[in-house]
Amino acid sequence: MQAVLDVGIVGAGPVGLCMAALLLRRGLDVAVFEKRAGAGSQSRAIGIHPPALAVLESIGAAVPLIGSGVQIRGGTAYSAGRKVGSLDFGLPGAEYPFILSVPQAVTLAVLEDRVAQLGSGVLHRGVEVLDSAPTDGGLLVRGRRADGAGPAEPFEARCRFLVAADGARSGLRAALGVTPAVRSYPDHYLMGDFHDGTPYGSEAVLFLEPPGIVECFPLPGGIRRWVVRIGSPDGEPSASGLAALIEERTGALVDPASNSMLSAFGVTSRLAPAMVHGRTVLIGDAAHELSPIGGQGMNLGWLDAAALAPLLERMVRAERGRTDPTLHTELAELERARLRAARKASRQAGINMALGRPMPPPVLRLRNAIVGRVVRRPAVAGFVARRFTMH
Numbered sequence: 001m002q003a004v005l006d007v008g009i010v011g012a013g014p015v016g017l018c019m020a021a022l023l024l025r026r027g028l029d030v031a032v033f034e035k036r037a038g039a040g041s042q043s044r045a046i047g048i049h050p051p052a053l054a055v056l057e058s059i060g061a062a063v064p065l066i067g068s069g070v071q072i073r074g075g076t077a078y079s080a081g082r083k084v085g086s087l088d089f090g091l092p093g094a095e096y097p098f099i100l101s102v103p104q105a106v107t108l109a110v111l112e113d114r115v116a117q118l119g120s121g122v123l124h125r126g127v128e129v130l131d132s133a134p135t136d137g138g139l140l141v142r143g144r145r146a147d148g149a150g151p152a153e154p155f156e157a158r159c160r161f162l163v164a165a166d167g168a169r170s171g172l173r174a175a176l177g178v179t180p181a182v183r184s185y186p187d188h189y190l191m192g193d194f195h196d197g198t199p200y201g202s203e204a205v206l207f208l209e210p211p212g213i214v215e216c217f218p219l220p221g222g223i224r225r226w227v228v229r230i231g232s233p234d235g236e237p238s239a240s241g242l243a244a245l246i247e248e249r250t251g252a253l254v255d256p257a258s259n260s261m262l263s264a265f266g267v268t269s270r271l272a273p274a275m276v277h278g279r280t281v282l283i284g285d286a287a288h289e290l291s292p293i294g295g296q297g298m299n300l301g302w303l304d305a306a307a308l309a310p311l312l313e314r315m316v317r318a319e320r321g322r323t324d325p326t327l328h329t330e331l332a333e334l335e336r337a338r339l340r341a342a343r344k345a346s347r348q349a350g351i352n353m354a355l356g357r358p359m360p361p362p363v364l365r366l367r368n369a370i371v372g373r374v375v376r377r378p379a380v381a382g383f384v385a386r387r388f389t390m391h
């Protein structure tokens with residue numbers, strides 16, 4: 001007879017690992033199943049917002065991440081070489097008056113380390129989960145395990161509850177028959193990390209230019225990430241092509257030879273109609289994939305995990321003997337609140353993308369003048385900063 005886990009988690013991305021650490025802190029018996037054999041080295045998500053830092057602090061991950069990152073305390077927008085406006089991310093009384101910039105690989109390494117410190121043998125790499133089926137008082141999780149050498153072997157585990165944190169193309173979501181609402185946007189972007197030779201220090205900078213926005217953000221190690229909006233994908237991206245676009249639109253010179261990451265992406269959002277499906281809960285990108293513009297997806301997933309952890313603990317303890325009749329109502333409330341948060345973040349990402357679309361120069365000048373005047377008002381600046389920092 002296989003031991004029954006309290007909670008099985010599918011996916012060792014940032015959201016699955018955070019969920020595991022939160023549940024381990026609460027004394028639950030947890031396992032994480034990850035199909036990849038090794039840790040990822042790609043750098044997608046870099047921005048960690050203040051509410052998410054509070055969650056990371058609760059699992060002991062905030063201090064090492066802050067020690068490895070750059071604190072972005074504000075941002076400035078320019079257009080045609082002139083300053084349009086500035087925004088301070090430090091809200092009055094905020095514990096973390098900044099957005100933290102850390103390469104995703106570092107974030108994953110810190111989270112994996114925390115999980116390993118909180119419980120041994122929790123992360124199972126090389127295990128691809130295919131589906132789950134109800135069993136007596138729980139779920140039978142089915143998949144396959146590959147060690148990279150021989151052929152994959154069937155894999156099974158039993159758990160009371162399953163958390164699907166298996167990303168935007170969630171196989172578990174599909175296996176449950178859940179169809180997300182999909183929206184494609186007309187926006188495409190080129191993104192690259194280069195040696196930072198700019199004078200912007202630890203500031204985020206937006207260039208609002210007629211052919212489309214250019215954004216740049218500091219990363220640790222004297223690196224800056226550049227994101228350029230393009231009309232449509234134009235063949236294979238190249239570091240020299242991106243450097244040329246940056247120079248053309250902003251005048252900034254970046255050295256193509258210093259490029260350490262290059263990516264081209266279009267934008268699709270996917271919102272699951274519900275997160276709770278019997279004993280399985282979808283969180284992170286599996287529940288809501290957002291546009292990367294605005295950098296909220298990973299943060300939103302961590303906030304899902306933080307909201308879900310105390311309820312899962314109570315559900316597990318209720319099944320162990322102490323029943324709690326309010327749990328299902330609370331779970332339904334949690335689902336409504338998290339889907340509301342996802343819709344709000346998706347709208348914010350939509351506004352961010354609209355701000356960066358191409359515009360005829362006279363219209364852009366007028367729009368920028370209005371934006372510049374509006375963000376000079378302290379009340380409006382506070383509101384915009386709260387939206388940008390996910391408060």
Ligand SMILES: Cc1cc2nc3c(=O)[nH]c(=O)nc-3n(C[C@H](O)[C@H](O)[C@H](O)COP(=O)(O)OP(=O)(O)OC[C@H]3O[C@@H](n4cnc5c(N)ncnc54)[C@H](O)[C@@H]3O)c2cc1C
Nearest residue numbers: 011013015035045046047129167284285295296297298299
């Ligand atoms: C270019 C870009 C920039 C971004 N920048 C930011 C940013 O600055 N800030 C921000 O908050 N967000 C950002 N995002 C969004 C962010 O990357 C995602 O929201 C985040 O990675 C979602 O985390 P997740 O753990 O839910 O899913 P994922 O990161 O996709 O992780 C899912 C994990 O599940 C595993 N898996 C999948 N299927 C299975 C299976 N069947 N069995 C076992 N394992 C499985 C995968 O291998 C993977 O490790 C960005 C996204 C992009 C594309």
